[in-house]
Amino acid sequence: MVGLIAAVVSALIAAQAVIATPVRSRTAYQVKETHNVPRKWKRVERAPQDHVINLQIGVKQSNYAELERQLYEVSDPDHHRYGQHLSADAVTELVKPTEETWGLVHEWLEDHGIVPSSYSSSKDWLMVALPVSAVESLLDTEYHTYEHADDKTRVVRTSAWSLPAHLHAHIDTIQPTTSFFRARANAFEHIDGALWRDPNYAPPSNGTLNQVCNVSSVTPECFQALYSTKGYHTQAAGKNQVGFTNYLGEHPIRTDLDLFLKKYRPEAVSSAQDFEQIVIADGPGDIPLSPSDLEDSTSKEANLDVQAIAGISWKTPITSWSTGGSPPFIPSASTPDNSNEPYLVWVNYLLSQESFPQAISTSYADDEQTVPIAYARRVCQQFAQVGARGTSLFFASGDDGVGPSDPAECISNDGQNTTMFLSLFPSSCPFVTTVGATQNFEPEVVAYRPAFVGPDGVAHGNYTSGGGFSNYFPAPYYQEAVTKHYVDSLDGLYDGLYNKEGRGYPDISAQGLYFAYFWNGTEGVISGTSASTPLLTGVISLVNDALIAAGKPTLGFLNPWLYKKGWKGLTDIVSGSAHGCDVDGFPAVKGWDPVTGLGTPIFPELVRLSGGKLPHNY
Template sequence: MLGLSVVLSVAFAAQAAFASPLHSRTPYAVKESHPVPRKWTPVSRAPGDHMLHMQIGLKQERFDELERHLYEVSDPDHPRYGQHLSTEDVYELVKPSDEALDLVHEWLLSNGVDRFDYSPAKDWVNIYISVESAERLLNTKYSVFQHEDGSYLVRTPDWSLPLHLHDLIDTIQPTNSFMRATPQKTDWIQFGDHQAPPGYKPPSNETIARVCNIESVTLECFNTLYGSLGYRQQAVGKARIGFNNYLNQTPIRPDIFQFLELYNPPAALSAWTFESVEIANGPAAQYTPLTAEQLAGSDISEEAVLDAETILGMTWPQPVTSFSTGGSPPFNPDLNTPTDTNEPYLTWVNYVLGQKDLPQVISSSYGDDEQTIPKSYAERVCNSFAQLGARGISLLCSSGDGGLGGLDDSACYSNDGQNKSTFLPAFPASCPFVTTVGATMQFEPEVAVYRSPGVGSDGKQHGFYASGSGFSYYFPRPSYQDAVVPAYVKSLNGAYTGLYNPEGRGYPDVSAQGLYFAFFWNGELSTISGTSASCPLMSSIVSLVNDALIASGRPTLGFLNPWLYSKGYRGFTDVTSGNSSSCGTDGFPVTEGWDPVTGFGTPIFPKLVELAKGH
């Protein structure tokens, strides 16, 4: 893993562990159990020599204090607004105690683990260990699990620790997390093979009608709808933006170049020059077209190309960074993959937390059902996102493409052993320390995106698509939502009681266009849809606002949500209609004001700049 600060030799580890008297061994007890998700089935015992990259999350000594700082520097009414923390300040607040480090070192050494390294704040210990050794270390049994789509993971439903370590270690992975970083995109469609949404009416506004075509929505349409058309950046090179790639997704530079030549010619050369950062053996941005081998596989890089085309097209000449994190496919028994590394969010965030110079906005278009991962892991990853926010970085995530969890009630069941009907919130969309972006469609007015499955007028099968929506079961409602979310819940008059958590963090926070994006891929002009499209679009608008702030001598927006819910919401066009039917229901209604389908609506760039400059 890159960006790690220390590698301990046997001698150094022993010295650290024995600096204080050995702690007497305590009995093992189960630390955490997490049910196997419904789509996963155990198929065999895991091979004993299969290697795991194991990440041990030590209790962060002063996270509550870090959270206080985060909200103070992100609250526009607080005197410290915009005074973001340094990298070193964040490390100091989340580092574990010396006692925790000593006791964990002692435990590892007594189990024959004599080489390990740290995350920058030492709140994560990384070891590379065989399944056989991991089973002894955690008093558990690993199995090979197969997903209904044919992919595999090596996991265990529960794991144990000596009792004296239970309060010092929050989580260990890979153990019982079944999360996969699935791209939030749907239906690549060749140009011209489209079906307009039922009841679609072309815009009557001549300016919008001239540039916005439902069959292929372009950069000019986005800039016209959201008021950024003609904006000339004033702090060139200072406002920066990045995006994440997982699952071996990689930007294909020739496709991006052809897209920009068509839709933003001055930006075309940036397709060859934007920065590519590879983490944990992730693939570099590719200078050649897709190969036959790539096209024959499951990884065809549509998501990475979409993000790059949208962000470069919207934000040029801003510097853009592509982060490609390795770790997939996670395991293939036939190929005997040597190392199981598929906790990509954790691998990515620990890397970037070790870097002092980062883009101020980062877009991430991946997610999975919240219930596929244990709460402890979700909390630790989410807390890592809070560290980025405290440093002044805006992290935006897509809300998902399955509405409340899937089209019908056959998909919407709990994973708690009770197998009860429930809506399925997504992660990391449900994390309170990210800004979650939903999707809209049509133009005048925009409405919540929705497409029922079936055969379109083009004769092709189109999948179900509804903007991700819901309330977290893991994360309570953050205080910044108190002024709007309880009122929305009350307006439901008891509808869906028992199917969602009315006290949970609601999402999305905002929305942007997400249907039939003009898209150049594999040498062809086409379109693609999904909240994977709306997230980089909204991220681009935020980065343009940052440009205006930097030019006026003000700090960048940083963690958006406290500002968004107190003042920034006035810079959005409220979306008041649309459909999110899912889980066999009509879905949460789209209403005036905030709702858990479209959030506060879609951006009005000039108004956002005005509000941001006035705090």
């Protein structure tokens, strides 16, 4: 017994000696990143030292440049490798950190007594859950609680953080540190008949469109006629799949999808029970709406997404992902809600899978300037990995035109309050296909609903298909010519309000005003690029179906093909503009424009241009 006690005491003394030993570092700490606190965020107090932060550490990828080169090769329709998408193992080999990077990062963490809780499948991201006190020591910084002026949301963040100098080349980003994300779904609901009507609208002269398209409640039958998918029967269901993402507590409701399909696509009603619902990081499960969900109007976005896809792409299997923040999350007085950014959690989960759907829709976005640039670039690189494996990612372009209708909101996060148009992320990432919105039918025009007061006396805000130019990402090679041509055509209009050399978005568009949909057993209408994106994803999924039927690979990362060939299978939109910031905003013109992209889909032409197979009875 005496010997045992002596051993325990000896161990405690040794442990205390380790704790008391100053943390060693090969080099002195230097500031790695600073990011201005966005407008409307106010610093309240020092963060509680015991508040738990779930750090995501982006470790330098070993050969991302080679991954990007190969991604463009397999996505370029003129390259001999077109369609030869990379395997999961090939992608992992290109992005996994070098042994030197891996060793140095882990040495640093071990010096602080930290063991990572989990890793991404390629080991290019590692996660640790630590109290604020430990994070402050690790990053030589101070965290504070910040509160947003609009809704009093609170987050624990810092405006700058540091690393030992020798690690700057081995770690790209760490979050949450300087991030002030406010991800939002791009959808507007219309209640109690509060529908603004376009004074320029004229019913279609085309008899079929006139019969099935109602501008006040647009249905799958209209979409099928408008985009010429009517009569196409899927040929590769099972081999081909389609999916959509959910964040912010959203999850699709099967009973509402059942009601929607019974009314508008009865042959597809089995989809209501058949689609797969995957929960990631403690996201909401496959459950009915709770009383709090009803009070908060939760899952209107998720219902819109699943109904738009199921209404156009039957019999293609559908996958839904509902993603929470990074677990574990412990609410506190300073941050009662999980404010972790969701895209990285989802995309790293996706990349850990052996296979996933070939077309995926996301209807959420943040203001680009609220996302630290190093973090935005790394998340965008994760999307590039998905594209390299043969999947098309679609993101909504936003519902505020070039920025909020109030010009006082069109302010940069540069510390100088510079007036500027506001771009969105991930919409601005060059490795995703960004979707704008249209309205009317013959012709389609830019989706736009000005602010108005409805018959119920309630004021309704401005809604316009979003678009613009990134301040983070330059125009990629596949669109350099069209973006330059567009900028030149403006002849100086809006100079100084946007980045002329930036990645322009959207790339493509689809209907986005007054979608018929069900929520909580009741039918209504809803609008937004949140509607356009799943609809367009469903159409492209049908193109993939035709490609698989012809024995060919799916489209994968869509943009190089879209700008080289696919644009010929689109209807160009030439009327309307991206209203916002108290100006008309970027106008739609012939060819590409930063409000409707290259246009809206003509399904059989897209199949023909891609080399897909149309059924004989189509």
